[in-house]
Amino acid sequence: MNIAQHIALIDELCYRPFPAEHGPSDVGVSGPGRHVAVLDAAADDDPARWAVVVDQLEKERDAVRELLASRWGDTTPYGLQTVLLRTAHEEIPGPWAELSMRAGFAHVWEVEGTGRWVAVAVTDRDATQGPLLVALVTEIPPP
Template sequence: MDIAKCLSVIGSLCAGELPLEDGGSQAGAAGAGYRTVELETSHETREDLARTRERTAEDFQACRDAIAERLDHRWGRRALWGQLTVRVRLSRGEEIPEPWATLALLTDELDLWQEPETGRWVALGVAHRDEADETRLLATVTETPPP
């Protein structure tokens, strides 16, 4: 994984326009005030053994940590955002705004910053909760504060 390329994509997300309404994009999911991109996707783990999938998730976590370390230097120390509470709130019928509801279903935890120049929230996480889906390293930029 190319850390510099991932940082460039995150920088572009922070500086770019965010959609005014819901709708997907070729680069990932997008909706009113947010955009999520896949920085890395594993195409071999969909039907692979659990051990291979676990190893891929660990590799993606290591990449996430490397990106987060650089973003810490840029924006200050990240907050670790566990997703269990958000999933419980969703299961009880509470309305959680996007992109946070979807991220809670895909990831166990997020690294989270508020980008100082734009005030946008930047989330970085590994989506590996669904064993029928590929493992993905996700970056999200949103104007909506975390719930």
């Protein structure tokens, strides 16, 4: 998938209805109030190349961020480490708690007129799953 396809998918998810039940979707997983789309997956799952793969996905994330920022405004990276720490003693909404377990930060926008939030991140915290470039589209504001 190329950057234009990533943007088109994010746009489509901003208007796609949310399913009543959590489960797999044609682009990743979806559930009540959320869609998580895998924009790109590491083609190389060799642990020795982990850093190289993450670097490639981060460059792709930054290209997506630039296009979305030109449309919705520039934002500061949203630190998910703090969200992850808060899950130990606070109820954090599902999509944000799950994203914080998988990524260190995300670029986040509120999409005016849709009631939805978009987050783009590289998930690289789980060594059992290769790094992914993901987009979260949710009606739940970040904590």
